[in-house]
Amino acid sequence: MAIRATYRRALAIALVIGAATTLSACGSKEPPAPTTSPGAATPAAGQPTAPPVDAGTQAATPTTWNAEALEGLLAPIALYPDPVLSQVLIASTNPQEVLDAGNWLLQNKELKATPLDNAAAAVGFTPPVRALIQFPETIDMMCLDMWLGPRVWPELRKTLLMMRQLQPDVMLRNRGIGNYGDYYTPERVVPGSKQTSDKPWFSIYPLGTDFSYDPEAANYKGTKWIVHNLVDVAAKGGGFMVGVGPSAHGEFHPEALRQMKGTGAWLKVNGEAIYATRPRAGSLWSEGDTVRYTRSKDGRSLYAILTEWPGSQAMLKTVRPRDGSSIALLGAKQDLAWKFDSARGTTISLPENLQQAPNRPCEYAWTLKIEPAES
Numbered sequence: 001m002a003i004r005a006t007y008r009r010a011l012a013i014a015l016v017i018g019a020a021t022t023l024s025a026c027g028s029k030e031p032p033a034p035t036t037s038p039g040a041a042t043p044a045a046g047q048p049t050a051p052p053v054d055a056g057t058q059a060a061t062p063t064t065w066n067a068e069a070l071e072g073l074l075a076p077i078a079l080y081p082d083p084v085l086s087q088v089l090i091a092s093t094n095p096q097e098v099l100d101a102g103n104w105l106l107q108n109k110e111l112k113a114t115p116l117d118n119a120a121a122a123v124g125f126t127p128p129v130r131a132l133i134q135f136p137e138t139i140d141m142m143c144l145d146m147w148l149g150p151r152v153w154p155e156l157r158k159t160l161l162m163m164r165q166l167q168p169d170v171m172l173r174n175r176g177i178g179n180y181g182d183y184y185t186p187e188r189v190v191p192g193s194k195q196t197s198d199k200p201w202f203s204i205y206p207l208g209t210d211f212s213y214d215p216e217a218a219n220y221k222g223t224k225w226i227v228h229n230l231v232d233v234a235a236k237g238g239g240f241m242v243g244v245g246p247s248a249h250g251e252f253h254p255e256a257l258r259q260m261k262g263t264g265a266w267l268k269v270n271g272e273a274i275y276a277t278r279p280r281a282g283s284l285w286s287e288g289d290t291v292r293y294t295r296s297k298d299g300r301s302l303y304a305i306l307t308e309w310p311g312s313q314a315m316l317k318t319v320r321p322r323d324g325s326s327i328a329l330l331g332a333k334q335d336l337a338w339k340f341d342s343a344r345g346t347t348i349s350l351p352e353n354l355q356q357a358p359n360r361p362c363e364y365a366w367t368l369k370i371e372p373a374e375s
Helices: 005-026 067-079 083-091 095-106 113-123 127-134 153-166 223-235 254-273
Strands: 202-206 239-243 291-295 302-306 313-316 327-329 338-341 345-349 366-370
Touching: 095 113, 095 127, 095 153, 113 127, 202 223, 223 239, 223 254, 223 291, 254 302, 254 366, 302 313, 313 366
Parallel strands: 202 239
Antiparallel strands: 291 302, 302 366, 313 345, 327 366, 338 345
C-alpha cells in the first residue's frame, strides 16, 4: 500500500525530478519553450514562472530564476526527515552532476564506504551527490509525472540510464518516458476489471479533493473508502496509492491522519490477504459487488474479503475448500463450520457472537482464509 516509506520516497522523487529537468533547462543557452498560450490558466500564487520572452529575442535571451522562485521550488525537500533521503533528493536537482558522478563511479568500482566518499570529495562532488554515490539503493522508485517535451528528453534519458547503472533495481513510472518505464499508474480511477498489461500498476487517488493540502475535514473520503478500494485493487493484481498533501507547515490534516491510521488498524488484522498476494486466475477475482479474492504466492491459501457483513452465512460460489480443512476469519480465534455443495458452492457459518459489530475483529471488510482443494 502507498502509506509506506517506499512510496514516500517515490513521491519525493516525483517532486524533485521535475525540478531537476527544469533547472537543467535553466542552465542551457536556450530558454525553455513557453508553457502558456493566450487564454491558458494563470499559474497558482507562489509557483515560479518563466519570465516573458520577446519572440524576436527568444534565442538569445537566457531564462533565469530568482532566489525566491528557487526556494519555493526546492523548499519541500526540507519536509523529509531522513537525512540520506534529503541528500539524494537535493542531488537529483542537478542532473549533470548525477551523470558525471555515475560515470566516475563506473571507473572506481573498487572503492567502498569511507574511501569512496573521500575520493568523491577529492574530485569535487557535492555532499548530496556523494550521498547518492554512497547509497544508490536508497532510491527504490522514481515517479515521473508528465512528458516534459523534446528539448528536455535527451538529458532526462541520460539521467534515467545513469540511474539504472547506479541502482539496477530502481523502478521507473512510465509517464512521459514510454517503454523506459517499468510500471504505470491510472489516476483518480480504479480500473473496472483486471489489467491486461504485463507491467505492474497501481491506482493513485487523493484522499481529499486533490493531492495538495485540503483544510476541510469533511472532504476526506474516509477509512472505509480506502479499505474498499485497496481490497478491490489488490484483487485485480494492482496497488493503491493514497495521495495526502501537507500544509505549508509540513503538517497533515488530523482527519487524514485518523483515516490512514484506521486503515493501518485494518491492515494489522487483514494484511495477510493484501501484502505479497496474487489475484485469482481469469474472472475469479470477484463475486458480485461484495466479495473480492486474493491468494498467497504459493497458492496454498485463498482469501475471500467480504466488504459487507454477510450475516449468519457467507456463500462463496466459486470456492471449494480442501476436504477436512478449516476456514478462519482473520483476527478471530475460532474456526468456522462450512459445507460444500457442487450446485451452490461453499456455505460458511458465522457464529452468533460475531453478529454484534463490537465483537468482530475489525471494521469495513472481513477476510476468510481458505485452503482450496486445488492450489
